[in-house]
Amino acid sequence: MSANPILVEVTRGPAVESRHRGAFVVVDASGKIVCAAGDPNMPVYPRSSAKPLQAIPLIESGAADRFGLTDRELALACASHQGEPAHVRAIESWLARIGLSPGSLECGVQAPRTPEASEDAIRKGIRLTPAYHNCSGKHSGFLTACVACGNNPSGYIEPDHPAQRRVTATLGEMTDCDLTRVALGRDGCGIPVYHLPLQNLATGMARLADPSTQPKARAEAAERLLNAMASEPFYVNGTGGFTTEVMKAAPRTVRAKGGFEGVYTAALPTKGLGVALKIEDGAMRAAECAMVHILQALDCFSARGEEQLDQFFNAIIRTFAGNIAGSVRPSASLTSSLSSRLSL
């Protein structure tokens, strides 16, 4: 396979120390490419970046209405949260409302991810449950749909369980991809993950952003999920998290979602576009740097929004004593691919 371009460089002193290659693609709801770099057909595991697509059946099944899910809970269904106390409490109360508990979650246990929440859990000797897992909101959504549809929730993470059949069917429709024909892996939280072309993933996000050609129920589900993410950005990620900060800085224009191994997606509702990005080596530092510059080139940020995101636009590497040692910056090839994009 031909090499994807270097998208991000990590500098130290006057030299480039490390380089991150990757591909990104921006499409409209028909799948037409507006802007790209690297191979748009590169297959990628979306990991958590597909969560807003995976949450559609929670609404279409009627489960969200039946249990009166709030925007906060819908945001959690689309979230990779950090296991902060507010995230965990919200999951516990949601599960209690559908008659279940964190013990029904099959995602496994993950320690909290912010330094404060992590140290607090250690200091207090808190017994961690699956509610702390970054995917516990997505899994709570699966469980809610199971209860509403009368499915036995046990084994809801398996590909042939009704919960995953619903999710896979929706994901295939939204991304225009026959998922029976692509590689199938297991995500970190145990559910199926499909190796689909980057452009198809971007198309799924574009159809969330512009659901005008979707069936009415799907279009309403898409709008409701994107509104929930915009209303409750803290519940999509958490304190200082990239997608939370981006959505706080651009609440009208961007719904962004990250996935492990260097994946980011975004739905841009005011432009009707979808974005998908994969850093070849999986580095999140590079994915964040590339994504914030792609969104900037797509005119997603106000001047004030850009100021709020300074830590991502100008990511500094410091010595342990606090002196500046280097930076994470977009490569010349990323900058040039962004400046040559089609006029929107």
Place this chain on the structure above:
Amino acid sequence: MSANPILVEVTRGPAVESRHRGAFVVVDASGKIVCAAGDPNMPVYPRSSAKPLQAIPLIESGAADRFGLTDRELALACASHQGEPAHVRAIESWLARIGLSPGSLECGVQAPRTPEASEDAIRKGIRLTPAYHNCSGKHSGFLTACVACGNNPSGYIEPDHPAQRRVTATLGEMTDCDLTRVALGRDGCGIPVYHLPLQNLATGMARLADPSTQPKARAEAAERLLNAMASEPFYVNGTGGFTTEVMKAAPRTVRAKGGFEGVYTAALPTKGLGVALKIEDGAMRAAECAMVHILQALDCFSARGEEQLDQFFNAIIRTFAGNIAGSVRPSASLTSSLSSRLSL
């Protein structure tokens, strides 16, 4: 610049999820290449992988003898330790013996790196000092040389301080590189770091492994440092650490050292060879996978040694619930470059 080959692949289910490019080179003490992949002239910041070379002046200056440094202390001078209690106690007692304390270390503060040491420090509310920093042994070596040579230790991390002038001169000689002509950055611990060609870094390690053409004092220093690393592998890294485990599994044949941003070096004393490896994107998971397979191809491990290193030869990626999801494995191009090496 032309792309370095993919050396390591990260799989998930039946597909490759992420790819790591890089270069490595194996040379003898004259700098002649025995085996390589990618660009051997690629400039790299060695980061901590050069520590065994940076420790030479500690011995050549007479400081190690004057203060009766033990193998454990010399191993720490070459170490990136994990801030485990035994590491910190050894540093504190060493500094006390030269009349100083952790307050003289200019490396900054870093929290312990093993889960056990990290959680213990949080639980007990331990006040962290620079002794916990992974480079505190190297810095204690610099301070020891300052005291022995009558240099005021203050500012010993700056390029023009006598401590760093000694280290830079030695590093330039060992690597056959005019360091005044390469990019100069600041390492994470504050000291100068030079952007030198990968092959030169490997040459420095080969001359540690085979110091037969070096001046007598340098040859003795090289042997003493390599012996110290072999005698005290725990103090070079720590519990479960890659270089500690490799040296425990191959105590006669390998002295390995890692550096941030995907760098590994090794000195192979029984073969008189040096190895240097850089993963382009800085990923340590890829650097460990590539390094263990390079050392295997160079016949460094017994069958039992390979068994002991199974966690690195067969690095498994699991779901949070503990099921196997994928692996980190050498690429076909790494395997083929290793099988086409010159016969040793």
